[in-house]
Amino acid sequence: MARNSSKIEKRTHDRRRLSDLVFHELFQQVPFNVAIIDRDYNIIMANDNFTEYFGDWKGKKCYAVYKKLSKPCAECPSEEVFSTGKAVAADAVGIDQQGRKTHYIGNVFPITEEKGGRVEYVMEMTRSIIETGRLQSEYQILFDRVPCYITVIGEDYRIVRANEAFRENFGDVLGQLCYTVYKRRKTKCPNCPAAKTFRDGKIHNSTQLGTGKRGQEINYAVSTSPLMRGRGSVAHVIEISNDITALRKLEQEVIEAERLGAVGQTVAGLAHSIKNILMGLEGGKYIVSLGLKKNDKEMINKGWDMLERNFEKTTSLVKDFLSFSKGRLPDLKMISPAKLAEEIVELYKDIAAQSGIELKMELDGKIKNAPLDPDGIHTCLTNLVSNAIDACLMGEQRGTEVVIKVSDAGGKLVFAVSDNGSGIDYEIKKKIFTTFFTTKGGAGTGLGLLTTRKIVQEHGGKIMVESEKGKGARFRMEFPRKRLMALYKS
Amino acid sequence: MSKKILIIDDEPDVITYLSTVLKSHDYLPYAIDNAISAMEKVKEIKPDLICLDIMMPRETGITFYTRLKQDKAYKDIPVIIVSGAVAEADFDIKNFVDDKSIPPPDCYVEKPIDVDKFIRTIEKFVLQERR
Numbered sequence: 001m002a003r004n005s006s007k008i009e010k011r012t013h014d015r016r017r018l019s020d021l022v023f024h025e026l027f028q029q030v031p032f033n034v035a036i037i038d039r040d041y042n043i044i045m046a047n048d049n050f051t052e053y054f055g056d057w058k059g060k061k062c063y064a065v066y067k068k069l070s071k072p073c074a075e076c077p078s079e080e081v082f083s084t085g086k087a088v089a090a091d092a093v094g095i096d097q098q099g100r101k102t103h104y105i106g107n108v109f110p111i112t113e114e115k116g117g118r119v120e121y122v123m124e125m126t127r128s129i130i131e132t133g134r135l136q137s138e139y140q141i142l143f144d145r146v147p148c149y150i151t152v153i154g155e156d157y158r159i160v161r162a163n164e165a166f167r168e169n170f171g172d173v174l175g176q177l178c179y180t181v182y183k184r185r186k187t188k189c190p191n192c193p194a195a196k197t198f199r200d201g202k203i204h205n206s207t208q209l210g211t212g213k214r215g216q217e218i219n220y221a222v223s224t225s226p227l228m229r230g231r232g233s234v235a236h237v238i239e240i241s242n243d244i245t246a247l248r249k250l251e252q253e254v255i256e257a258e259r260l261g262a263v264g265q266t267v268a269g270l271a272h273s274i275k276n277i278l279m280g281l282e283g284g285k286y287i288v289s290l291g292l293k294k295n296d297k298e299m300i301n302k303g304w305d306m307l308e309r310n311f312e313k314t315t316s317l318v319k320d321f322l323s324f325s326k327g328r329l330p331d332l333k334m335i336s337p338a339k340l341a342e343e344i345v346e347l348y349k350d351i352a353a354q355s356g357i358e359l360k361m362e363l364d365g366k367i368k369n370a371p372l373d374p375d376g377i378h379t380c381l382t383n384l385v386s387n388a389i390d391a392c393l394m395g396e397q398r399g400t401e402v403v404i405k406v407s408d409a410g411g412k413l414v415f416a417v418s419d420n421g422s423g424i425d426y427e428i429k430k431k432i433f434t435t436f437f438t439t440k441g442g443a444g445t446g447l448g449l450l451t452t453r454k455i456v457q458e459h460g461g462k463i464m465v466e467s468e469k470g471k472g473a474r475f476r477m478e479f480p481r482k483r484l485m486a487l488y489k490s
Numbered sequence: 491m492s493k494k495i496l497i498i499d500d501e502p503d504v505i506t507y508l509s510t511v512l513k514s515h516d517y518l519p520y521a522i523d524n525a526i527s528a529m530e531k532v533k534e535i536k537p538d539l540i541c542l543d544i545m546m547p548r549e550t551g552i553t554f555y556t557r558l559k560q561d562k563a564y565k566d567i568p569v570i571i572v573s574g575a576v577a578e579a580d581f582d583i584k585n586f587v588d589d590k591s592i593p594p595p596d597c598y599v600e601k602p603i604d605v606d607k608f609i610r611t612i613e614k615f616v617l618q619e620r621r
Contacts, residue, residue: 275574276501279602283507286605290514299510306503394547422547 055097280310330373364407391421574601
């Protein structure tokens with residue numbers, strides 16, 4: 001019996017010894033500064049990490065060791081644990097044994113004799129976050145100083161964070177609605193890129209026009225990316241914007257310079273047209289007065305006809321110019337491009353046939369409806385088809401034809417007008433779209449293709465020509481459907 | 491005998507005008523409305539002087555001019571450019587022809603013409619030729 005009890009005692013003793021060893025090892029090895037503190041703020045035990053970090057602690061009060069203070073801290077987490085019996089998280093700034101300021105975080109746990117009993121001691125496990133803190137402040141500087149605007153927006157469209165560059169230009173905006181801040185709007189912006197990101201969790205890019213805190217216009221290119229909550233929904237969206245106001249201004253200056261250049265060319269072209277008309281008017285006047293002098297009625301009539309014809313030309317020149325200079329947005333309607341082309345064929349079929357030219361239409365597959373300005377495209381096709389007919393008349397070939405082809409592939413709606421007439425030589429091809437130009441002598445005003453190009457560009461499209469002298473010509477008007485839709489929606 | 495003058499211009503009103511002016515100054519005007527068949531006309535009538543427009547459909551006056559100056563039999567016919575396209579001071583035919591041996595035209599007259607000046611110019615070249 002006694003032997004048995006001594007055996008049990010030994011086993012219990014061994015176990016306790018083992019647990020002491022384990023406790024000691026654990027106490028020393030945990031990557032924390034651990035200290036046990038009693039109700040009178042005395043540190044009664046601490047591990048080597050703690051000693052290394054805060055210095056000698058034996059016989060000292062915790063506030064003296066942690067913060068080198070002479071009385072308890074204003075907000076003491078340990079006091080809370082002693083009174084509530086519950087563990088708390090702590091976050092404090094202290095002074096290490098070299099006298100450097102240190103930021104540490106950790107937890108304070110109650111130690112009781114029995115479960116639920118009076119808290120005799122607390123265990124403080126802390127860890128320096130100096131390194132983390134440094135990274136954090138580096139990140140903060142980066143966030144604030146990058147030369148772009150950054151905001152973080154919540155699901156309610158309120159701004160949660162904004163960097164310095166943003167605040168400088170848009171004001172102090174935390175907690176405000178993004179659309180009020182970015183654009184001084186009372187309602188959400190149409191086509192909001194952040195809304196798209198909230199919906200699909202993807203990155204969206206767009207360019208926007210905002211209003212700064214001083215009422216200044218700010219053009220910015222914005223990219224919205226999601227901040228996911230785990231694998232779930234998008235909790236926040238980061239908006240990163242580049243200020244492109246200066247770039248836009250530069251672009252506008254270039255456009256303006258080009259416009260002035262074009263005005264110069266237009267004026268020169270206009271002068272040429274007027275000179276030709278004046279020549280006709282002078283001629284008419286000369287012939288009429290010569291006829292009067294000679295009392296030659298036939299001559300007077302001839303001169304008078306010339307005068308009339310050239311006055312008529314002045315009128316049509318002015319009309320053409322007015323329709324060219326009319327800066328208007330295309331009046332887009334959902335129409336059938338094929339039907340539009342058909343109308344032109346109907347209009348010109350007889351005129352073409354009278355000159356021995358066959359006017360045909362080809363449809364390349366099924367052509368879907370598209371938002372186009374019917375009047376504008378009508379003008380374009382009229383110009384191209386009448387040019388093509390003229391080219392056929394000028395050429396020496398027999399069996400000439402003009403083909404209007406409509407195709408709709410690769411996101412592009414294309415009208416092509418081709419002929420096998422006289423073709424265009426290189427010198428002329430270079431300037432047909434840019435200069436007020438005519439090869440038709442007095443018969444043309446030189447505005448047809450300029451006007452056509454203008455209308456095509458107003459639709460977001462472009463016009464091209466392929467031709468070789470003597471081998472006919474092919475004009476292509478290309479309209480990217482995406483741009484047509486964008487114009488249509490706006 | 492009246493001097494023969496060939497007018498090359500696509501514009502009928504210009505042809506009528508210049509023809510009337512020339513006729514009333516005792517010249518014998520001929521006309522053709524395009525540059526392509528102008529060379530045949532030159533060979534046919536052998537003009538004493540040519541009035542040439544520049545901007546014409548199908549073939550420009552410059553192409554015709556180059557061809558004329560390359561033809562030994564006709565290269566000495568004086569040519570007056572009558573055009574509204576360019577002012578005399580701005581126009582240098584050398585910029586438009588590849589063959590650098592082509593001499594510049596004898597004279598430029600800008601549209602609309604000054605009748606007296608035009609006639610004086612014509613006289614100058616025709617008389618020069620007479621000498």
